[in-house]
Amino acid sequence: MDERVIDLQIDRPHSARMYDYYLGGRTNFTADREAVGKVMAVFPQALVAARANRDFVHRSARYLAEHGIRQFLDIGTGIPTSPNLHEVAQRVAPQARVVYVDNDPIVLTHAQALLKSSQEGRTAYVSADLRSPETILAAPELAETLDLDQPVGLSLNAVLHFVPDADGAHAIVERLKAALAPGSALVISHGTRDFAPAASDQTASVYRSAGTSAQARTRAEFARFFEGWQLVEPGIAVTHRWRPEETDHLSDISDAEASIYGAVAFKP
Ligand SMILES: C[S@@+](CC[C@H](N)C(=O)[O-])C[C@H]1O[C@@H](n2cnc3c(N)ncnc32)[C@H](O)[C@@H]1O
Incomplete structure (x- = not known):
């Protein structure tokens, strides 16, 4: 665990804490709640979209575990x-091993909660930036926890829309894909402007004015992240339509309300 003094910068909004607030969590501050207020003014369905995304995170992780990852x-x-x-x-699969990565200092302060693994399994936390895939791949915690010669389920949920094209989002994903063994899986959820373009553009500008880069992507741009890998049924879907289950928090929401694509693919 990092023992340096961590500057949480609570006077400015952070995407992790805004998301926590959407989900009804308590790890957020006034600046985060004010920024969420601005998002809600232009995209009132933001809470629904966040919840539908989180349900997708759960279903896709379970799917991978049930399919041998x-x-x-x-x-x-x-x-x-x-x-x-x-x-x-x-x-x-109690023996599952998980490496978590985030660049937000507040996630680092909560890493202990992410490290409560089953006895048979293992978890580790790496404080790093997605825009530096080499740092992630070279992290000692990763090498100690995962065997990259065996399949890995890589998940990039609700994060790539914070990495604009100018930062090389597609090249970053290709670098990570290349490091993984055949049989590995890729899970991505990603904001899109395909269903509610005005609300999506305004939401992105709230994030940008809060100092967070944001870029929604079209279906075709989203699909490019999976190039060369085999999508599983139903292919690319809005999150709530990807293998929905009765236990989901939401049913019967519109694509415009969710406005986040999700998909899972395997490396041949
Ligand atoms: C909206 S939350 C998504 C959380 C979770 N993946 C989910 O979908 O439920 C986005 C997370 O990505 C992190 N993040 C944003 N940009 C990042 C970057 N460049 N590198 C690493 N993490 C980043 C934020 O700190 C935040 O914790």
């Missing part, structure tokens, strides 16, 4: 919100 690399983890990815995966 025993190692997970989750980048853009967010503030711990139970159940976390390792809890979902370890319910299916």
Whole structure:
């Protein structure tokens, strides 16, 4: 665990804490809640979209565990919100190993909660930036926890829309994909402007004015992240339509309300 003094910068909004507030969590401050207020003014369905995304995170992790994935690399983890990815995966496969990665100092302060693994499994936390995939891949915690010669489930949920094209989002994902063994899986959820373009553009500008880069992507741009890998049914879908289950918090919401694509693919 990092023992340096951590500057949480609570006077400015952070995407992790805004997301925590959407989900009804308590790890957020006035600046985060004010920024969420601005998002809600232009995209009142933001809470619904966040909840539908979180349900997708759970269903996709369970799907991977049920289809033999025993190692997970989750980048853009967010503030711990139970159940976390390792809890979902370890319910299916207690021996599952999970490496979490996030660049937000507040997620680092909560990393202990992410490290409560089952006895048989293992979890680790890496404080790093998705825009530096080499740093993530070279992290000692990753090498100690995951065997990259065996399949890994890489998840990039609700994080790539904070990495604009100018930062090389597609090249970053290709670098991570190249490091993984055949049989590995890729899970992505990503904001889109395809269904509610005005609301999406205004939401992105609230994030940008709060100092967070944001870029929604079209279906085709989203699809490019999976190039060369085999999408599982139903392919690219708005989050709430990807293998919905009765236990989901939401049913019967519109694509415009969710406005986030989700998909899962395997490396041939
Ligand atoms: C909206 S939350 C998503 C949390 C979780 N993946 C989910 O979908 O439920 C986005 C997370 O990505 C993190 N994040 C944003 N940009 C990042 C970057 N460049 N590198 C690493 N993490 C990043 C934020 O700190 C935040 O915790």
